Amino acid sequence: MKVLLENIKELVQVEEYPVLFKAGSAMAEVTTIKNAYLIIRDEVIEDFGEMSHLKDAYVDDDILLEIDCSNRLVYPTYCDSHTHLVYPGSREKEFVDRIKGLSYEQIAERGGGILNSAKLLHETSEDELYKSAMERVSEMVQMGTGAVEIKSGYGLNTDDELKMLRVIRRIKNSSPICVRANFLGAHSIPLKFRDNVSKYVDSIINEMIPQVAAEELSDYIDVFCDKGFFSVADTERILMAGMKYGLRPKIHANELGHTGGVEVGVKYNALSVDHLEYIGENEIATLKNSETMPTVLPGAAFFLNMKLSPVRKMIDAGLPVALASDYNPGSSPSGNMNLISAMGCIKYNMLPEEVINATTINSAYAMGISDRLGSIARGKIASVFITSEIPGIEYLPYSYGSNLIETVIINGEVQNF
Ligand code: NIG
Ligand code: FE
DSSP states (O other): OEEEEEEEEEEESBOSSOOSOOOGGGGGOOOEEEEEEEEEETTEEEEEEEGGGHHHHOTTOOOOEEEEOTTEEEEEOEEEOOOOOOOSOOOHHHHHHHHTTOOHHHHHHTTOTHHHHHHHHHTSOHHHHHHHHHHHHHHHHHTTEEEEEEEOOSOOSHHHHHHHHHHHHHHHHHSSSEEEEEEEEETSOOGGGTTOHHHHHHHIIIIIHHHHHHTTOOSEEEEEESTTSBOHHHHHHHHHHHHHTTOEEEEEESSSSOOSHHHHHHHTTOSEEEEOSSOOHHHHHHHTTSSOEEEEOHHHHHHTTOOOOOHHHHHHTTOOOEEOOOOBTTTBOOOOHHHHHHHHHHHHOOOHHHHHHHHTHHHHHTTTOTTTSSSBOTTSBOOEEEEEEOSOTTHHHHSTTSOOEEEEEETTEEOOO
């Protein structure tokens, strides 16, 4: 199938010479083509350019579908590199507890929070988990997301972690978008192991990881390395065990303190370190010259009223930054990357161009897929969205409450909602 998008007011995030990510001052650069065309053949971006050049190359060709994009912008779909979107139920009671004054950590200490979801997940069937997760995925696609990383971590025992990962595999096999799985057995410490965390870590290393690997259920290994959760020493043991099976680390770090999470992530060549509310000169120096993508989750900081990650400092120091939704029932119950983009500008002082790079090419890197997705480049996967009639790229994060995405194309196919 060949598709032609024509009269595009502005084709955004174009790359003649694709890069794997953008760092520092390059994050403020986004190449666009005004009055453009885009040609898709099957699943792939075949060509693009200015409308004035279209006729020369494609007269009487075999175009099957023409879409007029007058007054509309076309973007590569968002890559959401950090989510927990397989979960058994919402947690709005804790939301009210926090309004009344309890902190996220206090709720977790009482056995609420993640443990609450784990209890409910144990009682929920694979089919039910799959169905609710697919509804979330479909809503995210409608809002412009074309790739998503999904973590386990509400199982916290071997059977339930495997159950979650099998659900993620089903989503991978049945959803049109690109899905990456991340094993997060070390998401929280089950109550019965609170006095003996090493014993739980042993079970992750000796039972869970070998089975996850045997069934090829995960692409990555994650640890919530933070105050009140897993220590740096626990994290090192778990990462080493996962890496033996080829699982690349992608970890939760520095959300609740300067806990050494960034350092341990970089030491084990993590693909990304995520959250990063507590980042100082040392963490920035560690991240410099590493292959690890610093990833910030504005939804969680907003929802939990946390201090904000020093994104400006990181970019000004020459680092790349990715943004992701952290979609989960406890700290960020939304997978809306348009809202995340708006928060990037409004709360973190990022330029619209920096936000585009952070939610496309850099977040694609944080999932290990930036050679295939995250920009408009010849040969990349044809997953793009078409906006409604808008004036320019600044307008998308500016009008933070509106849904301005009209059409979504995934792997070259127009999605119907
Ligand atoms: O990324 N920080 C740890 N894990 C999730 C929260 C999960 C939950 O509360 O259910 C996060 O914010
Ligand atoms: Fe998370």
